[in-house]
Amino acid sequence: MKRKKSEIVDGAEFFQDFSYIDDQKVFEDFVDELLLDERVGIDTEFHRERTYFPSVALVQIAHTKGISLIDPLKVDLRGLSKLLNSQVLIVMHAASQDLEVFQHACGVVPKRLFDTQVAAGFLGMSTPSLSALYEKQLGILIKKESRLTDWMARPLSASQLEYAANDVRYLLQVYDQISTDLEDRGRVTWVEAECSILLEKEKRRRIPEEAWKKIKEGKNLRGNAQNNIRALAAWRETKAAKLNIPVRYVFPDIALVAIAQQEPKNLNSLEAIRGVETRHLKNSFPKEIFAELKLAKELEPLPKKVKQDQDKSKDLRAGVALVSAWITQAARQLDLDPAILGTRSDVEALVRGDSDARMSMGWRNEIVGESVKELLKGEAALAFDGEAGLVLESRKKR
Numbered sequence: 588m589k590r591k592k593s594e595i596v597d598g599a600e601f602f603q604d605f606s607y608i609d610d611q612k613v614f615e616d617f618v619d620e621l622l623l624d625e626r627v628g629i630d631t632e633f634h635r636e637r638t639y640f641p642s643v644a645l646v647q648i649a650h651t652k653g654i655s656l657i658d659p660l661k662v663d664l665r666g667l668s669k670l671l672n673s674q675v676l677i678v679m680h681a682a683s684q685d686l687e688v689f690q691h692a693c694g695v696v697p698k699r700l701f702d703t704q705v706a707a708g709f710l711g712m713s714t715p716s717l718s719a720l721y722e723k724q725l726g727i728l729i730k731k732e733s734r735l736t737d738w739m740a741r742p743l744s745a746s747q748l749e750y751a752a753n754d755v756r757y758l759l760q761v762y763d764q765i766s767t768d769l770e771d772r773g774r775v776t777w778v779e780a781e782c783s784i785l786l787e788k789e790k791r792r793r794i795p796e797e798a799w800k801k802i803k804e805g806k807n808l809r810g811n812a813q814n815n816i817r818a819l820a821a822w823r824e825t826k827a828a829k830l831n832i833p834v835r836y837v838f839p840d841i842a843l844v845a846i847a848q849q850e851p852k853n854l855n856s857l858e859a860i861r862g863v864e865t866r867h868l869k870n871s872f873p874k875e876i877f878a879e880l881k882l883a884k885e886l887e888p889l890p891k892k893v894k895q896d897q898d899k900s901k902d903l904r905a906g907v908a909l910v911s912a913w914i915t916q917a918a919r920q921l922d923l924d925p926a927i928l929g930t931r932s933d934v935e936a937l938v939r940g941d942s943d944a945r946m947s948m949g950w951r952n953e954i955v956g957e958s959v960k961e962l963l964k965g966e967a968a969l970a971f972d973g974e975a976g977l978v979l980e981s982r983k984k985r
Contacts, residue, residue: 605654605752609661617655618666624651626676626701628758631688632738632751639827639834640691641684644738649755656751659692660741668693678762680704680717680754682782686789696789700782703758706765708924709774717754724761729753777950781927793828795821804844811883815847818883822875838867850880906938907931910959913969914946916977917955928954938963 608614621627628649633641646657646664657664671677671689677697679685681704686696707715712723721727736747743751769775791797799805799820808816823843827834838846842862851857857873858865867873911934918925929937929946936944937959945951946959958979961967965982972978 605656605748607656607658607748609658611662611666614657614662615666617657618670620652621648621650621670622673622675624675626678626759626762627670628678628755628762629685630679630751630754630758631685633684633688634737634739635833637833639831641688642739643688643692645743645751647751647755649758654752654755656748660739664689664692665694668695671695671697674699676701678703678758680720680758681714682785683789686785687792690789690792696786700786701762701766701778702782702785703761703765705781705785705927706769706778708927709772709778710765710768711922711924713924713926717758720761721757724764725757727757729756780949793824795824798824798834802840802844804840805847808844808847811850812847813889814883814886815850815880816844817886817889818879819843819847819876822879826872826875837872838862842867846876846880852877903935903938906963907934909962909969910934910938912977913958913962913979914955916969917958919976921954 608617630647631643632645632647633643635641643659643664646659646667648655648657667689671693672695676699678701680702682700682702686700690696703717703720704714707720712720715723718729721729730746730750730753736750738747766775769778796817799817802816802820805813805816805820819838820843823834823837827837830837839862842860845860845862846857849856849860851860854868854873857863857876858868911931914929914934915925917923918928921928928951933945937946941947947956958967961979961981961983962969968980968982969977970980
């Protein structure tokens, strides 16, 4: 269904320059056409308030011939896997949640990804929204009135469709402009590396055995309680996925942590635990909880972390402060978002000498690796440059 070039709806002008695809055969032919493009811009609209997996309601695609909106309530999105698995570059903005949508709906994530929000960080912008990126890079303001709309409703209104189309309307134009800037600065490979990390993270998003790490209070448990929370969190993650409900609907964090600590042996003791409600006891959950507590005793304990002695801990804090200051300065000099160059946890890992520290590898190491080594060895020092900045001064003996 092709919309007219321009319409006046409720006194507002809409471009309506897109096709709306709700037929399977048309959709499959469209995907085949996309395989001829070098790059396409993609965005999604979805809901997940009451589900474990995101429920995709619309897919917007910008391509060489215009904009197309795909209705996933009428077509099988698995056909998009052919595009995602191809060499066509998939351009997205803030792609993390969209990647989750495609992993669930299509079973794959893009082989080649360019995230414009990530790329903007390499041009000095700090995680800009898409509208902010359009305004800064292209001087274009777009309407955002339908952001909190019900995307599962049908038919979608003219304003909803306009909003959806706007999310990809200028995406390829922004990509072209950012790519040129990155090329001029020699940072294309940096962005490619970060986008590859995004794709790898998505592939590891839901590993049940690692679910306990997402529970804040669970990280502080030790001994039997730690094994208990590992088993319980893995069970909850698997159960939520099977039922397609949020994990909190299975058991809230507070209840899971208390169960791990108290190890209830029967329904009465389970019911008395904070966070456990009557609805949690009207199904097979209690029986499964008790079974998981038994299985937890067979888990191999986690490797013990080597505790830093007090003097070394103080040295670490000093090193982190020093390196953080230099990284902030380096980001300023290179016009980078400091958070992309290194977070505090990245800095701590580098100062500790962790073998897998992000800042000791790849482009980050190229930028700050050697200077940080010199700082930590006492072979360099930081000083004010007289203009509210810092300079690295060598202290090596000549």
